[in-house]
Amino acid sequence: MSEPSYDHQVDRSHMQVSDEIAIQISQMNKWYGQFHVLRDINLTVHRGERIVIAGPSGSGKSTMIRCINRLEEHQSGKIIVDGIELTSDLKNIDKVRSEVGMVFQHFNLFPHLTILENLTLAPIWVRKVPKREAEETAMYYLEKVKIPEQAQKYPGQLSGGQQQRVAIARSLCMKPKIMLFDEPTSALDPEMIKEVLDTMIQLAEEGMTMLCVAHEMGFAQAVANRVIFMADGQIVEQNNPHDFFRNPQSERTKQFLSQILGH
Amino acid sequence: MSDTSFVRTEMLAPRPAPVSQVGAIKWMRENLFSGPLNTALTVFGLLATVWLVQAAAPWLLHGVWNANSLTECRAIIAERWGPEATGACWAVIRVRWNQFLFGFYPVDQYWRLFVTFAGLFLALAPVLFDALPRKLIWGTLLYPLAAFWLLWGGPIWGPVSVLAGFAILGLLFTALAPKLGVPVSAGIGLVVAALFWLYAAAPIEAALQSALPLALPEVDSDQFGGFLLALVIGVTAIVVSLPLGILLALGRQSDMLIVKSLSVGIIEFVRGVPLITLLFTASLLLQYFLPPGTNFDLILRVVILVTLFAAAYIAEVIRGGLAALPRGQYEAADALGLDYWQAQRLIIMPQALKISIPGIVSSFIGLFKDTTLVAFVGLFDPLKGISNVVRSDMAWKGTYWEPYIFVALIFFLFNFSMSRYSMYLERKLKRDHR
Numbered sequence: 252m253s254e255p256s257y258d259h260q261v262d263r264s265h266m267q268v269s270d271e272i273a274i275q276i277s278q279m280n281k282w283y284g285q286f287h288v289l290r291d292i293n294l295t296v297h298r299g300e301r302i303v304i305a306g307p308s309g310s311g312k313s314t315m316i317r318c319i320n321r322l323e324e325h326q327s328g329k330i331i332v333d334g335i336e337l338t339s340d341l342k343n344i345d346k347v348r349s350e351v352g353m354v355f356q357h358f359n360l361f362p363h364l365t366i367l368e369n370l371t372l373a374p375i376w377v378r379k380v381p382k383r384e385a386e387e388t389a390m391y392y393l394e395k396v397k398i399p400e401q402a403q404k405y406p407g408q409l410s411g412g413q414q415q416r417v418a419i420a421r422s423l424c425m426k427p428k429i430m431l432f433d434e435p436t437s438a439l440d441p442e443m444i445k446e447v448l449d450t451m452i453q454l455a456e457e458g459m460t461m462l463c464v465a466h467e468m469g470f471a472q473a474v475a476n477r478v479i480f481m482a483d484g485q486i487v488e489q490n491n492p493h494d495f496f497r498n499p500q501s502e503r504t505k506q507f508l509s510q511i512l513g514h
Numbered sequence: 515m516s517d518t519s520f521v522r523t524e525m526l527a528p529r530p531a532p533v534s535q536v537g538a539i540k541w542m543r544e545n546l547f548s549g550p551l552n553t554a555l556t557v558f559g560l561l562a563t564v565w566l567v568q569a570a571a572p573w574l575l576h577g578v579w580n581a582n583s584l585t586e587c588r589a590i591i592a593e594r595w596g597p598e599a600t601g602a603c604w605a606v607i608r609v610r611w612n613q614f615l616f617g618f619y620p621v622d623q624y625w626r627l628f629v630t631f632a633g634l635f636l637a638l639a640p641v642l643f644d645a646l647p648r649k650l651i652w653g654t655l656l657y658p659l660a661a662f663w664l665l666w667g668g669p670i671w672g673p674v675s676v677l678a679g680f681a682i683l684g685l686l687f688t689a690l691a692p693k694l695g696v697p698v699s700a701g702i703g704l705v706v707a708a709l710f711w712l713y714a715a716a717p718i719e720a721a722l723q724s725a726l727p728l729a730l731p732e733v734d735s736d737q738f739g740g741f742l743l744a745l746v747i748g749v750t751a752i753v754v755s756l757p758l759g760i761l762l763a764l765g766r767q768s769d770m771l772i773v774k775s776l777s778v779g780i781i782e783f784v785r786g787v788p789l790i791t792l793l794f795t796a797s798l799l800l801q802y803f804l805p806p807g808t809n810f811d812l813i814l815r816v817v818i819l820v821t822l823f824a825a826a827y828i829a830e831v832i833r834g835g836l837a838a839l840p841r842g843q844y845e846a847a848d849a850l851g852l853d854y855w856q857a858q859r860l861i862i863m864p865q866a867l868k869i870s871i872p873g874i875v876s877s878f879i880g881l882f883k884d885t886t887l888v889a890f891v892g893l894f895d896p897l898k899g900i901s902n903v904v905r906s907d908m909a910w911k912g913t914y915w916e917p918y919i920f921v922a923l924i925f926f927l928f929n930f931s932m933s934r935y936s937m938y939l940e941r942k943l944k945r946d947h948r
Contacts (some may be wrong), residue, residue: 322845341853349851359846363864363945372860373850405945425850 261473264405265458271298272317272331273429273460279328281484282315289325290484298428301461303492306481308505312464312467315481319462320351325345333428338463349377352422356434360406360505366393366417367402367474378425387422392420396450400499412443416450423454430454468512472496480504576601579608583909599794601655603916606913607920614920617739617894623731626664633657633664634749658750665738665746667730675715684706698854719738735813739894739903741924746813748882755881756874758821759828761869764858777829783833790890792819792852797891816888824881831873835866868943875936879929896921901934 274296287502291313296302304312317323318330320343321337330337332347355486361369372388374380380388393399396416398409406414424432432451436444448470455461455474465471471478471492478495480488480503488495488504496512499505519890534540576595581587597603607614616627637657640650659673660678683703690699723729739744765777784792796815839862847857867874889898901917904910 320849322848345851345853348849353846353849355842355846355849357840357842359840359842361843361846361861361865361945363868373852376856376860379849407945421850468732 259488261452264457266299266301266474266476267455268297268299272296273298273300274462275329275331276319277329279318279325279330281311281318281323281325284441288484289318291495292328292486294479294486296429296460298460298464300477301455301459302463302477302479303475303477304462304464304481305466305468305471305507306487308426309507310481311484312481313402314484316387316433316464319429319431320348320353322353335449345377349373349425350428352430352437354415354418354422354426354430355431356429356437358406358411360414360418360421360440362406365403366398369406369417370421373421374424387425391422392423393417395423395453396420397446410443411439412446415439415443415447417449419447421455429460429462430464434464434466436465436467436512438491441489466511468496480507483506530566530744565699571598573602577604578602579604581605582609584912585909602919603913604916604920606904606910606916610900610910614740614896614906614917615898617900618737619733619742620731620737623667626667626730631666631745633661644755648769654832657754663730665733666735667728667732669719669723669727671719671728672677674722675719676711678718679707679711679715682710701776736893738813740861740896740900742890743813743893743899744882744885744896747817747820747885747888750817751881751885753823753879755824755828755877756822758825759874760833760863761828762825763836765830766829767836780822781826781829784823785830789820789823789884789887792823793887793891795819812891812893816893820881820884824877824926827877827880828874831870831877832866834873835868835870836862838869871936871940871943873896875932879932882928883925897925 272295274294276292276294278290279292292315301381304316306312316324317338318325319332320445324339325337333350335343335347337344337347360366361372364372366415367386367389370392371382371385372387374385375382386455390399390402396419398413398416401409401413401417406417411418419435435451436447439447446468448467451461451470452474462506463470463475477489477494478492479486480499480501482497482503486500488501490500495504499508535542547553572595576591576599578590578601581590581603582605586608587601587605589909591599591601612621612624613866616624634657637654638647640654656677659677663670663673667845683706686706689701690702693699695700721817757801762777765773768774768777788907792814796819797812800810800815837922842879843865844857847861852860886895886897891897894900894903899917899919905913906919
């Protein structure tokens with residue numbers, strides 16, 4: 252795989268990991284019926300961390316990050332996000348969701364609304380921000396993802412890469428403390444992957460706490476402070492990217508890395 | 515020499531398509547004469563059309579508009595076109611025009627119907643066309659009560675107290691919703707409003723009426739008929755069944771067991787029995803279940819059951835629309851922190867309803883035509899009820915086709931406009947640019 256190298260262009264001055272805990276997952280388990288998808292997950296994420304989660308398909312990586320904003324329910328163990336424990340209490344769930352941004356593989360923009368309306372909807376209805384102010388914020392983030400001129404168009408008129416950048420901007424408009432990325436570039440054409448990754452790198456440079464399920468190992472090397480390898484619903488190995496790629500410990504990791512980097 | 519390598523040295527200019535591949539000739543060849551079977555069918559179709567026109571044209575062309583009875587009609591036709599000629603007697607429509615439209619509504623009160631009908635268009639306009647100012651919606655919300663008062667008459671204080679009940683409901687809801695959530699505050703509002711209507715409304719109405727008597731002459735439900743009746747039932751049922759259908763569709767998808775089983779029960783029961791059964795229930799059985807002495811208007815009962823009937827179908831149509839939405843839309847709404855009702859109102863329903871427009875409008879058209887079934891419970895629908903009344907007059911005995919054709923034409927006009935409007939709406943809402 253010919254990975255673009257980002258190392259030379261990443262500004263690390265604001266990437267600082269604090270002692271403050273953003274997400275704490277302890278002994279978390281999840282089943283789909285009888286199928287044990289997530290097994291004894293323990294994970295502590297500090298504010299400012301950039302974590303890339305890798306692993307073969309079906310290893311539970313997406314399911315794990317979807318548990319963090321309760322798109323999936325866990326059956327045992329504890330998940331505490333930003334000091335709030337996720338239980339079946341709907342109020343807490345909505346509170347966590349408004350603090351945690353999520354970017355999906357298939358963008359999931361609202362096709363019946365313009366780009367601007369996509370961005371202002373949640374601030375207006377969830378945060379009760381006045382419309383004018385919400386639109387100003389939206390334009391600010393559209394500038395940031397470099398597509399302010401698309402504000403009045405509908406999602407169907409944009410390219411995949413542009414749609415994904417809109418989706419990132421939509422999450423940012425809620426001023427989230429944590430961002431989750433669920434395979435954000437997997438549905439994109441190769442030439443569009445870079446524009447989305449550039450946006451994510453920019454976010455990382457600003458010190459955002461990020462968890463990304465991703466297959467771009469170049470991206471992981473450039474911005475992640477930790478890479479987590481999952482297989483069969485378990486965290487198999489985690490390390491800083493330098494050691495993770497050059498000196499993997501477990502057999503599963505070695506095998507996985509040889510498969511994705513080998514060709 | 516290798517044929518895998520090729521370099522174009524000169525770009526080609528566009529050329530016109532061959533004559534046999536464009537225009538009317540191409541169309542005829544492809545659509546009418548593309549093979550022996552299709553050629554035969556085309557010839558057969560032409561012959562059948564010619565035969566039909568030949569059979570029907572004289573009858574339609576010989577039509578008589580000015581006459582006072584069928585016998586007179588026949589005399590005029592015989593005089594003009596010869597003793598063997600046949601012809602339509604449209605005079606029956608002309609003479610009985612008012613009855614076809616308004617049934618037995620008192621003639622001196624017709625102005626009320628015109629006001630109501632004109633008001634209907636004013637009330638519908640802001641709903642149908644979003645270019646109009648949004649504030650007009652308030653007029654639309656008041657219209658049903660105004661229309662009820664105009665049509666049935668009586669003291670104005672009846673509708674006013676109904677309105678007061680809704681005002682109580684609205685105030686309680688807006689005050690409580692932020693604290694207690696949508697379902698609970700809506701429930702409390704409904705209970706208080708119902709208590710108001712049951713116990714407080716009647717004395718207040720009486721007091722107001724004695725203080726300020728404002729009333730229109732009352733018109734009984736059995737004086738309604740013709741297209742007035744069809745429109746009253748049709749429009750009310752259409753307007754109410756859509757929100758009810760949405761609620762039933764959502765209820766069917768709910769995680770809450772009682773809500774879900776209630777919705778499934780209503781939908782399956784109502785869809786499972788013929789509409790006529792429900793209408794008989796409306797006219798006969800419902801009276802037994804109500805407390806003795808309550809006079810529950812027959813049209814109102816019919817409207818309620820027709821609405822319920824349509825709502826069950828619409829619920830299923832909308833369920834189809836909901837199923838067509840990708841899961842990602844729900845997840846994106848959830849991930850942004852929207853609550854259930856916000857997600858439904860802002861994200862899910864606008865898309866699901868758009869997908870369901872053709873099905874919903876089909877249900878509406880079916881419902882409007884089904885209003886003719888009220889003939890079975892003794893109401894004077896335009897098709898059977900009024901036509902029979904007209905034919906029972908000795909002067910018009912024997913006019914068979916004319917009333918039916920006329921009524922069919924009017925129904926067609928209404929339904930065709932609904933269908934056209936729905937196509938306009940679909941085009942307007944087409945935003946996915948696929």
